[in-house]
Amino acid sequence: MQIERIRIRNFRAFRDVEMLHIPRLVTMVGANGTGKSSLFSVFGFLRDAMNTNVRTALVKLGGSRGFHEVRSRNCDGPIELEVAYRIRPRQPLVSYSVSINLDRSGKPIVEREILRYRRGEHGKPWHFLDFKRGKGYAVTNEITEVKKAADLDREEQETLKSPDLLAIKGLAQFERFPAVVALGNLIERWHVSDFHISRARVEPEAGYAEHLSREGENLALVIEYLHDNHPKVFSTIKNALQKRVPGITQVESKQTEEGRVLLKFQDEAFADPFLARHISDGTIKMLAYLTLLYDPDPHPLLCVEEPENQLYPTLLEELVEEFRAYGQKGGQVLISTHSPDFLNAAHLEEVFWLQKHGGYTTIHRASDNQQVAAYMADGGRMGHLWKQGFFKGVEPEG
Template sequence: MAQIEGLRIQNYRTLNDIAMGCIATDLKLRFAKPLTPLTAVIGKNGSGKSSIFDAFGFLADCMDSDLETACNAKGRGGYDKLVTNGRENDPIRITINYRESHNDRPITYEVAIGKDKHGLPIVKSERLRQREKNQRHGLPKSFLNLENGKGMVWVGDDALEGDELQRKAVELSQQKLAIVSLAEQFSENPRIAEFKSFIKAWYLSYFYPDAARQIPQAGIQKHLNLHGDNVGNVVQYLERNHPVIIKRIFDDISKKIPGIGTIKTYKDEITNNLYLLFEDKGFAKPFTQQQMSDGTLKMFCYMLLLQDPEPTPFICIEEPENGLYHKLLETLAFEFKSHATGRKGGSQVFITTHQPYFVDALAPDEVWVLEKNDDGTAMIKRASEYPYVQEMADEGQPLGALWYSDYLDAR
């Protein structure tokens, strides 16, 4: 399973410069602990949690479109609204350190996005680096290195900077990421193609309950979409192709949400509409998704996502606690953690939250605390790095309670 081991975001909204985990190209971070399979970012309102979530979304959107479109997507408001206030002349920089599988050498992707003379967003620089085979130490070498759209790519599975026979000069449009174009040449650039596929497979949840209440047309769909409005289609697919999995989901939901009995799909033969029917143990007639509570629909969609037979490599969810009963939050955290750390190779899960009950289920290494500096920019720190926190957690003190008691406060 591919996994992000480190992340750095610079000059993106309130995120002037934050780094998480291990980044092989950074002398200060190359020996840091990698990100865990489940990572949670906590912090007060306005601390920048949404900016981290959106930075993932921005990079993913850049894979599907040109930079200007990505800058305006999802209400971002254009490039000028994304740059950190007071640093308009500096580019946005995003660094991802990831490993395609446990046995593969990590790859570091670095991109800088600025503006051209017309004020349009362009790629200033783009670089992919990896260590040589059997090299455990030292800085990795480039296999893609572009400045202002011009530079070199080293073709093949293992070619790196210094291999003159595998070096190829390229010149590409600065309105799009180079890896989008180069990934199409899979035989020449398999590592670039794999990295692009990794990002395009991310699941960034923009779920809201009213979307899940929509009545879709019948027709199977394999995966839950980002808004959750195809939940009935996914259930229909699982009923036909994975009856054991859907029965397990239904049983789990019945145990976790009091009153819920069986759940099944119903197709209206006249309209071709597809309904989810939730049988409540206290009522004779079942309820449709239009009548279910926000919390029930959200919990049901998360269970579908986590039980996907072909899981996405990376799941990012902003504040999953919204609309959920507080006693379900620790259960949900354990579900995410079990999925991320499971032997069958689930997804890496990245969560932002401000709910202590959710954090109670997590370990100090899994939690990062985001706070604001005096100048309004953000700083981030692993919970295990705060004084006494690891020791108290080892003694059985729940982490959410320590956060509530201000042990996770830099000031």
């Protein structure tokens, strides 16, 4: 999957913004408060809304005020989100849009929900799902099988049991709606990282985990799973960690008699291994990123905030290359950073910057700035240009 366009209206700092021509690797910069985290929240919100409902997802994001806290300040009208993507290269561009508003009693509802795809640059898009306030239709055809509008097999659906449910939540459970199933599978597998090193140090109860969780508290379980089920992947992760952290010769998970799983690191200078709670922050974080990047069943989308924290600056260029390689293998990575060293490894077309005007955020693509593009063509590096003030309205952290 590759997301190519995002449209956001009335969502936190985004009054009305659109990101176009989104590459496999996106690096975003901006001052604190410009909305980098809010952009990632769009993906987390859609995933949470699909797993639960819109009302619960709004409360998770905005607290007790829910909709009123998430909707842009001093703005009326619905929250509107649209994501346009291709499941595979050269397949039709698919777009999913959802509009969220309040009913007469002040409760959040799904006002409109549409899944459509465009056959060409100028063709009228066909709707594969169209719901208004919980009632509508879905198409049972495969997207790639439809040649003309008359071939669309629309199936009217009964009203959803609650107006705050997404139609894709229910319909994605049925194989006869392949376009909806494909979208549901993608959203469920998005990974929006909110990694906490302290959470990754915990000694979890024995269990089973194939993928790193959002906060990383199951890191020991995932390492155990990879060691037992994907030894080649585990060896790749271990070797990559050894290159970045001097002295580390082994990583392993061990289960105690009390049913806890311990994450241990062996340093060549010492006979006894170190437990995760005694290892450096940078080592834990690097292991977590490598676990994400070499996942045998990778996520279609990774969102990672400030990966440079706790990592030595010289390691960042290699990390950027690994994020880029993840995208080249079919995934997509969105990163926010405050590090010129990290940005120096980014390509011109991969960089966007966020800027606030009158309380609302705008998004700028570096390649659209002729001066920045000219300096990069002459061998400039993006982090140096940022520090020299070429990103209008953006200042790097002190």
